[in-house]
Amino acid sequence: MGRVGAALRRIAPWAAQNADGAIALGLAITVGILGIMPDEIFGKDGQEIQNQLVSAATLVILALVATALLRDRLRQAPVEATITSGALSELPVRLARLEQIETLVTGTRRALDELQLVRVLASPLEIAQAHSDARAGTTRWSFKGGTGTFLRAVTLPECVAAARKDKRHLTVRIEIIDPTNNEVCEAYAHYRRSLADAPDVTGETWTPDRVRKESYATILAAFWHRQRYGLLDIGVGLSSTMTTFRWDLSAARVIMTIEDPNRAMTALAGTFYYESCDTELRLSLEQARRVPLESYKLVPLSDEPTVEEVQELFRGVELPLPRTYNDRDIVDITRKALRAKDPYELPQRT
Template sequence: MRLRGALTNIDLGIVLLVGAVVSVLDLLEVLSEENADQLILPVLALLAFVWIRDRNRQARVADQIAILGRTTEGMWRLLSSGDSVKSLNGAAITRLLAEAREGSDMWLFKGGTGTYIRAVTLPECIERAKRTRSKMRFLLELLDPTNEALCDSYTQLHRNLAGDGAEEKTWTALGTRKDVYSTILAACWFRQHNSHLLDLKIGLSGTISLFRCDLTSHNLVITQRGPEFPGLAIPRDSPHYNPWYVELENSLNQTRLLEVGKAPPLSSPPTVAETRRLFEVLDIPLTDDFKDSDVADIARAALSRIDPYQGRVPVPRPAVSVN
């Protein structure tokens, strides 16, 4: 490396050497003034040659950097292209999530109440795990139902964004809290009745977001306020998938994690007393706002298989091949 660097700059070294020799000889009065003046021009010419060559070298380096910059920019455009991140609408979101339920052995959810998770995703994934005798890992990040101000803000946000006549206009903070409790109860119930199949972690968040993330073994699907709104899909082979995986799991680990392993026995369906006891053990007890009728609603909704988005988006039909 040092030898190559010395050879690259040998011309500059010759200029310095000649200049130094002429200066020494002039000081020692070995050269006459006439001969010294005659040597100045060749030295200046050699110096000009070195300067021009250096300018050309810098220009070539600049061109290479520009090419590299364009290549990097092109690569970034490729990573952000439709092959890496896909925009989805309506039925495409429903179809992608349905495909994930049929083949994924892991589901990481970050959202609000998890209504769709408990009604569709969780039971269908458990059914598939039973058929294939495979293990399922479920990681859920939900709103903290004990944080009344948080649940009220979440409700108001969706009320304000909803159009006239939309179901969200009728939402209440108590209803939001009941939804979260139902999802927690459902997850604990499925874990208890399928302990050999379901590995469960639940974390309660103190923040709200418009976006819902469903990360599976195949894709990350990011949606907002239901499947009729635009969403994004990031496939597993995208360079964005793993960073999102790390981000979502790290977010879950910073939440208030529930000790689901302490859940007491739950009947089919759970009783009001069992439901109250469960949340006491999990350290998220129901407040006096929850009457027995509300607790019964929580237990009923927990095991209900009613799709909350049914009828809002047409279900995609499989393609029919023509022979």
């Protein structure tokens, strides 16, 4: 009896909260019992009485079920009203905020990814490897800097040779110091001497005259390569201002170097830094004095251009050499144009 009492005590609170359901359940059990009881129990009209009891109990059960459903609906109505008027009405605002947060996270992730791709190069070997990777298979090259010594010595010859081997088009854009502008030549020479007054790896010191010759040599090299490779589209601009940076931009990456051979920066194509440098080089070249390289057929240059050919070429493109230049000076320009020494050449390992 104790166990039965304990069970009833546990069931009582539930039955009180769900009286209609409890009554319906009890009636359902009762109807089930009546249905299986023998007819004789209810007398001679037991079948009829049994059927009436089952039918009446069934109606009561259906009424109780309907009452329970209505009660549950009444209970849910305030909840639905609260959800509809509150949370659901604020849902568009919350979704908009989530979209803003997602956009912010996406933009931040993209910015961090691009910053990670701006890499500092900390040795001549890393810088040389970056230039090699940039030249590999490129169809374009843009340069902006001082006089383009490394461009003449390595970049231009190797890019043209690779393009000729693959029989593909190559676009080159170059911006260097204007050799006819004495002020910028003197400023650049003073800057280079202030960094190192001793001769560099070429064995020369930086003077205004050397700056002029180096720039003339780059122009001559551009004409010489253009005459020898028909798929080379090359342009040269002459700047009246100097820069302490050098930009080398290919289809794959950009490399920014300074006079320190152990420091440089590089970024891959598609990054914010790369696209910004590309825009800078294009706009800067548009403001520079253009060399009429479309006149490359004006004076055919020999494999080893003569003094007369060089003089005639620069007169024809309205960049006459200084009158003080003699044959030795012109030979020096030709040597720098076609056999320039790599100023960043690494020593050979033994």
